[in-house]
Amino acid sequence: MTRQLTDALGDKALGGRVGAVVLDAATGGQIFASNPDVGITPASTNKVVTTTAALASLGPDTRFSTRVVQGRAPGAIVLVGGGDPLLAGPTAKPGYPKQASLATLAARTAATLKAKGVRKVTLSYDDSLFTGPAIAPGWKPNYVPDGEAAPVHALAIDEGRQRPGARPRVADPAVTAAAAFARLLPKYGVTVSKDIRQEKAAAGAAELGKVDSAPLYALVEHTLTHSDNDMAEALARHVAIKEGKEASFAGAAEAVLAVMRRLGVTKGVAVADGSGLSIRNRVSADAMARVIAIASSAQHPELRAVDSGMPIAGFSGTLGNGRRFTRADSRGQVGLVRAKTGTLNNVNTLAGLATTKDGRLVTFAFLADDVPVNAEPVLDRLAAIVARS
Incomplete structure (x- = not known):
């Protein structure tokens, strides 16, 4: 040899x-x-x-959880990123490993809200689990535009892709994920106000819905x-x-x-x-x-x-x-x-x-x-x- x-x-x-x-x-x-x-x-x-x-x-x-929790005001909810970039958006097709689904999260959240008599909400999103720059030192400027990786956020769907399986990435994966979630909730009977903003969820806020990633292995x-x-x-x-x-x-x-x-x-x-x-x-x-x-x-x-x-x-x-x-x-x-x-x-x-x-x-x-x-x-x-x- x-x-x-x-x-x-x-x-x-x-x-x-x-x-x-x-x-x-x-x-x-x-x-x-x-x-x-x-x-x-x-x-x-x-x-x-x-x-x-x-x-x-x-x-x-270990699994990574994406959650929706009660906001600080009545009728307010917060979508909380759990650092699972494989979270599947509304148009993603099933694959391996089995992905947590934004649609499932919307259905579970809507069911909880309707059980409480809530059918109209304001939505915020929290991607504060990850901090610091979204682009690494030593990354070339073309990596994100060319689709090698998305800016790193704790809240993302379809790995920040413009559509599942495509190389191009969105500029802000967290904003894109929150907007997609807002479009899903009405399908399950909950209306969402147009204004979506970034907000850190309150500590100990009541959980309204959750989906888990595949296990770490x-x-x-x-x-x-x-x-x-x-x-x-x-x-x-x-x-x-x-x-x-x-x-x-x-x-x-x-x-x-x-x-x-x-x-x-x-x-x-x-x-x-x-x-x-x-x-x-x-x-x-x-x-x-x-x-x-x-x-x-x-x-x-x-x-x-x-x-x-x-x-x-x-x-x-x-x-x-x-x-x-x-x-x-x-x-x-x-x-x-x-x-x-x-x-x-x-x-x-x-x-x-x-x-x-x-x-x-x-x-x-x-x-x-x-x-x-x-x-x-x-x-x-x-x-x-x-x-x-």
Whole structure:
């Protein structure tokens, strides 16, 4: 394996900054290493760190609730965002994981209101669960207009998309979600005044309706399989809240690093966001491979969704797009590699796990952030070498 990996790492397509590590998942011992401690821009493999931290901090069965509570005045209600970007809007189609629905929330809220004899309300919205800038440091200006991610808000439907499944994003996801909720309530017999404003819900306000997200383990699998930037950013902020930090990009970074230290990954990780879109993120190949090894260990069953959520080579998610593991030097390992991809301008990364011919589970990380054009075929070749060794 060593000679083959060394030869492959010499491919000029990888550029001049490459970190590579292969670990024995059971023992943590290095099987192969090249520049293992160099901090490399991870791109979307950063989601491995984010989702591992979320599972370790919050637990795999945690759900995020979107609620409607009583406002401060009679006939006033407040829609309270719970940090669930997968909350389905009125036109969303069912998918996996099963999403909480704004329509269901409207129906439940209307039923409660009508039982109280209330059929006309004023509506406010509260998205104060998340704080700080909605755009991360190190995000390029085109990311939101091009639909790579929405501005990060605690209240959003359809991940801030203009319509379900579309790339374009709305300027203010919270305002859009509140307006959609206002249009839904009359369908269930409750009239809403035209003026919708932002307002922090009163502490202890009576709950009128609630919907819950899918459990965290399913959200993690979705995030990794589909490289979901919006969900990753929400998860990072929930880690911040759980760890007693500010629910901002900066607070989330502090919290994720604190969880990594508890897991025993004490160096080689510096994050600026949860998704990996920021060019300020740095993760060493050794740290990335160790995080995946920890997630696969019997000592941490709560982290298992990290491994089960990774795309399968040639079959699912970002490895099932018809472009990966298609060449002669990698297609023989289709189905035998699970790995998270990462792509930014001049950055290509791949990190995951495979079982060698002798039945040993190994984890790997191949990270390159000085790529001239496209190094994905070389990364596939590297992972294939590991899988067939």
